[in-house]
Amino acid sequence: GEDVEQSLFLSVREGDSSVINCTYTDSSSTYLYWYKQEPGAGLQLLTYIFSNMDMKQDQRLTVLLNKKDKHLSLRIADTQTGDSAIYFCAETRTGFQKLVFGTGTRLLVSP
């Protein structure tokens, strides 16, 4: 079955790096996504990675994928207070219509 898990909470200081982790169970997962949700708002797509890649970098964001261990991580360099939000990972398979989301990790960045 499909299952995506994340730790619930992460607290870091401004300027540090944040690493948010995600594990999934479906070995057929093709695309893996990271979304950001600020309070009271919808989800903002940050980045996604295809399963044949092991790393993707986009400015301050680095996504690492360990397909063998079914582990996905999002690293935010130089974390800012504006990065405080809930971060969701999600996965899907080619030809499937839906995303399966994790429960979200609440990132708190303190000055």
Next chain:
Amino acid sequence: SQTIHQWPATLVQPVGSPLSLECTVEGTSNPNLYWYRQAAGRGLQLLFYSVGIGQISSEVPQNLSASRPQDRQFILSSKKLLLSDSGFYLCAYRDRGYNEQFFGPGTRLTVL
């Protein structure tokens, strides 16, 4: 450019009343459309998705229904709301041939 709208932004309804939430997408044709619910402090649960006009797939049995009367319009409805229907409802779309799914701003529904 594409945009996705939802209304209303917030809604407070009594138990047993009907519900209609609307989602529209601009700047695209024949998208896949989705309704999700996010309960307080929880992740997202897919409720319905649609691959075309009049085509609705339901993911979980519930008190809600969905309709797609036009290509870029997706409606979430209920005949009689329950307390457990409270939550944050998010509409999303995905363009055919692309991998990204984009979300609307959401509707906060409180059933009293």
